[in-house]
Amino acid sequence: MENKEQEIADRLEAATTLLERTLGWLEERQGALSGEVERISATIEQSRREAELAEKLAAAEQELVELKAGSTQNVLNPLRRTLPSTTSEMLAKHGIGEGPVDVRALDAALAGLSLEQRIAVKTQLLRAGAIA
Secondary structure, X not given: OHHHHHHHHHHHHHHHHHHHHHHHHHHXXXXXXXXXXXXXXXHHXXXXXXXXXXXXXXXXXXXXXXXXXXXXXXXXXOOOOOOOHHHHHHHHHOOOOOOOOOHHHHHHHOOOOOHHHHHHHHHHHHHHOOOO
């Protein structure tokens, strides 16, 4: 009976050793497999990001081309060539009429206005092409 018990114990020990080796092999294999999956998914995410960036770059380049085309049109053909009536009236009161505006006369005419109002009037005159 003791021999049978010893034989069973030896077989159990051999089985335990074999199971430990198999478990170690499975853990190594699992680590290797999960590492490959992470690398693959990172590659996919990176190429998606590159595609997004390429699309954004193409859109930005197209917008730049449109802006350049629009700016040359605006320089050659400004949209607004007239002054608002209030600006024209204020300038007329100070003897400044149609045509190019003398900068000294303009500064004298705008002396009573606040800084923001003077900037607004000069901006309007620049848009209309009255001053350079």
